[in-house]
Amino acid sequence: MTADQKFRHWMRTLIVLFIVLFLYIIIADRHAPLTTEGRVQGYVVQVAxxxxxxxxxxxxxxxxxxxxxxxxxxxxERKYDIALEQAELSLQSAYEKEATLYSQREAAVANIARAQATYDNAHREYNRLLKLSRQKVISQSSVDNAFAQNQVAHATLKAEQQNLKVIEAQLGDKKGESTAVRIARNKLEKAQLDLTNxxxxxxxxxxxxxxxxxxxxxxxxxxPLLTFVPTGSMWVAADFREKSVANLNESYHALVAFDANPGGVYEFDISSRDYGVAAAQQTPNGALTKVEVNNRWVRDAQRTRVNLTSQDNMPSSLFVGSRATIVVYPQDNMFWHLMAQVQIHIASWFHFIY
The missing domain is CATH 2.40.50.100 (RNA polymerase II/Efflux pump adaptor protein, barrel-sandwich hybrid domain)
Incomplete structure (x- = not known):
C-alpha cells in the first residue's frame, strides 16, 4: 500500500469515526445525557x-x-433572671389578688342577701301603705316616702348584683383561672422562655x-449571627439542556462524579425536575414587555434543573457548592446503562487533571 493509499485509508477511517461519534452524541444526548453543570446543594440555616x-x-x-x-x-442572662423573678412575684401577687376577689365575692353575696331583704321589706311596706292610702287612712306623703325607699332598696339590690358579676368575671371558671393569674402566668412562661433562649x-x-x-x-x-449546614440535607442539582431531559421519567437513574473525588462514581436517584427558571419569571411592574434580543446565529440552549438524591452518605470531602459531572440513563436499557458508565468514568478520570 502506497503512502497516498494509506493517507486516504486513514482519512476515510477518521471521517467514519467522526460521523459515528457525531451520531452517537446526538442520540446519546436524548437517551443518556451528560452535563458538567452540577453542584452540591444544601440547606443553609441562618441561626439567630x-x-x-x-x-x-x-x-x-x-x-x-x-x-x-x-x-x-x-x-x-442576668436581665432575664431578673425578669423571671419579677414574673414569679407578679404571679404570687395575682394569686393573692385572686384570694381577695374570692373574699369580695363572699361579701358581695352577703350584701346581695341583705339588699334583697331590705328591698323585700321596703316593697311590702310600700304595698301596705298604698292600700291604706286608698282607704284615706294615711297621707299621700307617707306613700311617697315608702315608694322612694322601695326604689332605693331596689337600686341597691341591682348594684350589689352587678358588683358580684364584675367580681365573678375576674375570677374565671375555677380557682387559678382569674384574669390576673392568667396574665401573670403568661408573663412567667414568657420570662422562662426568654431565659431558656x-x-x-x-x-x-x-x-x-x-x-x-x-x-x-x-x-x-x-x-442572624451564625451559619449552620444541617447534616444529610445535601443533594446534587444538575443543569441539563432542556431537550436532553425531555424524556426523563421515573425509570431514569443517575451516575455522578465529583471534582473533589477523582476516579469515584456514585449512584443517585432522580428526585425531581424544576418547573421553571428565573429568566422566565414575571414580576408585575406596570412596564411594557422587554423583548430579548440575540444577535448570535445559534442561541444558547435553555437549561433546566434536575435534582438528585442518594440513599448513601455523600463523601465527607464535599461541601455545599462542590462541582459535579452527571449522566442520566434509563435503568431498563442495558446499552445506555453501559454507555453511561463509560462516559461518567472517563469524566471522573479527567478530574485527576482538571
Missing amino acids: PEVSGKVTSVSVVNNQSVNKGDVLFTID TRVLAPSDGVVTNLQLEVGTMANTNM
Missing part, C-alpha cells in the same frame, strides 16, 4: 437568637460538627461554618 443581649460565650469553632441540642453560643442550640445535627462570632458581640433578636 430569639432574645437580645451581649454574647458571653461561643461554644463552637469554625467548621465544627455538632449534634442537635448542642450549645452554640450564650447570651448574657439565652442559650442558642443547634437545630439539628450539622456543621457550623463561616463562623465570625466573638464574645462581646451585641446580639439582636432575629438577626
Whole structure:
C-alpha cells in the first residue's frame, strides 16, 4: 500500500469515526445525557437568637460538627433572671389578688342577701301603705316616702348584683383561672422562655461554618449571627439542556462524579425536575414587555434543573457548592446503562487533571 493509499485509508477511517461519534452524541444526548453543570446543594440555616443581649460565650469553632441540642453560643442572662423573678412575684401577687376577689365575692353575696331583704321589706311596706292610702287612712306623703325607699332598696339590690358579676368575671371558671393569674402566668412562661433562649442550640445535627462570632458581640433578636449546614440535607442539582431531559421519567437513574473525588462514581436517584427558571419569571411592574434580543446565529440552549438524591452518605470531602459531572440513563436499557458508565468514568478520570 502506497503512502497516498494509506493517507486516504486513514482519512476515510477518521471521517467514519467522526460521523459515528457525531451520531452517537446526538442520540446519546436524548437517551443518556451528560452535563458538567452540577453542584452540591444544601440547606443553609441562618441561626439567630430569639432574645437580645451581649454574647458571653461561643461554644463552637469554625467548621465544627455538632449534634442537635448542642450549645452554640450564650447570651448574657442576668436581665432575664431578673425578669423571671419579677414574673414569679407578679404571679404570687395575682394569686393573692385572686384570694381577695374570692373574699369580695363572699361579701358581695352577703350584701346581695341583705339588699334583697331590705328591698323585700321596703316593697311590702310600700304595698301596705298604698292600700291604706286608698282607704284615706294615711297621707299621700307617707306613700311617697315608702315608694322612694322601695326604689332605693331596689337600686341597691341591682348594684350589689352587678358588683358580684364584675367580681365573678375576674375570677374565671375555677380557682387559678382569674384574669390576673392568667396574665401573670403568661408573663412567667414568657420570662422562662426568654431565659431558656439565652442559650442558642443547634437545630439539628450539622456543621457550623463561616463562623465570625466573638464574645462581646451585641446580639439582636432575629438577626442572624451564625451559619449552620444541617447534616444529610445535601443533594446534587444538575443543569441539563432542556431537550436532553425531555424524556426523563421515573425509570431514569443517575451516575455522578465529583471534582473533589477523582476516579469515584456514585449512584443517585432522580428526585425531581424544576418547573421553571428565573429568566422566565414575571414580576408585575406596570412596564411594557422587554423583548430579548440575540444577535448570535445559534442561541444558547435553555437549561433546566434536575435534582438528585442518594440513599448513601455523600463523601465527607464535599461541601455545599462542590462541582459535579452527571449522566442520566434509563435503568431498563442495558446499552445506555453501559454507555453511561463509560462516559461518567472517563469524566471522573479527567478530574485527576482538571
